[in-house]
Amino acid sequence: MSLAHIHATRPTQFNRPARPLAPPVAAPRIRAVPTGTEARGFVLYVGIDEAKAAAAGTSLNRIVEALKALAADIAPSAETYAAVALAPEGAGGRDVDVVRLALQDPAALAAHRAEPEELDRARSGVVVDISRKRVILDNETAALTYKEFELLQYLVLREGRTIDRAEIIASLWNSADEEDTPNERTIDVHVRRLRSKLGRYEDIVRTVRGVGYRFDRHADVAIRQSTTPSPDLF
Template structure:
């Protein structure tokens, strides 16, 4: 959030005009504040042209401009590197928020049937549903699966998956981004792709993961 954006926000009078008061607490209680969870990692903030400390300060400034007597407290949510899932849900869990998300429809829990990777058909199914992996994401997952249990360096991944001269060769930092996106799409099974500190990445099969290799030559063209 930039200060230019803050300056264009509607005034309190604009927001509250013709709006009936909202009572969301039981009788005998009073509202003393609120918690706003912001799901954004350092990389996403930098991509938007701001760092996290500056973003926190901008939000604090906004609160102070709207309510000069408001007090603020900021807490940083830490999570294991590469953990899949929505950023805001990870933040809530990290900060021990166990309350259900407000104003969101209650969805039926997904029946966990495991992760099935069909290398022959180039398909990945998660709990019975086809996962929307890009070509590069599937190739990355396949590359790791076919080297199950072995740590693969970022340099090996670059050499294998980006050997085509028609595409720009990424750096090792970019590989981390690709792995993060892959884990996010793996959802609850994101931990099958493990980070080996100082080494690279490794595929570790869980009991609820099925690999189908198909018939014919190895799908690993590398």
């Protein structure tokens, strides 16, 4: 055997058999749901009011129908359900946050409830907290009765609109109430008691002579509403 043959057959870095590559390590799978459960669908919160939709040349209904059509095109077996989130006019806040709270998003509710009550008590003025059924006046909780709060809440949710006494009676009293169905004079008495407990802020409940009552928001009045059920409109 020649030296050339020996040199040619000796293993080198060029003719040494390649070592088999180790199988790739699979990346850990990230689950969208906890172990032992299965995903049955998802929720997409869309924050946009009617005015913003109109400015974009569309409407809430058209957006909903487009999203439904997209879901049906991608997955024909998908079922869809749409609901609109309601809030008092001028309530403020990011649209998507209002939507998440109104539609009972657990994470949004948990964050909202985790806020210390001192946030409500850190300001002078009036806080009408519809979600917790309370009114705070200058850092103190007002001692409203259930019916007094219902009356104030009814006016607050219809801010700027004059409500006649007959509508208040029809909406807040029924035959199942312990007391007799009130007349218009009884409503005046309830409003007078409510105003007395509102103290120096009594004028947020305004009398429209000959018609009824109206809630007028002032700069020192804050409305907190986070968990109002939203009806399915689409």
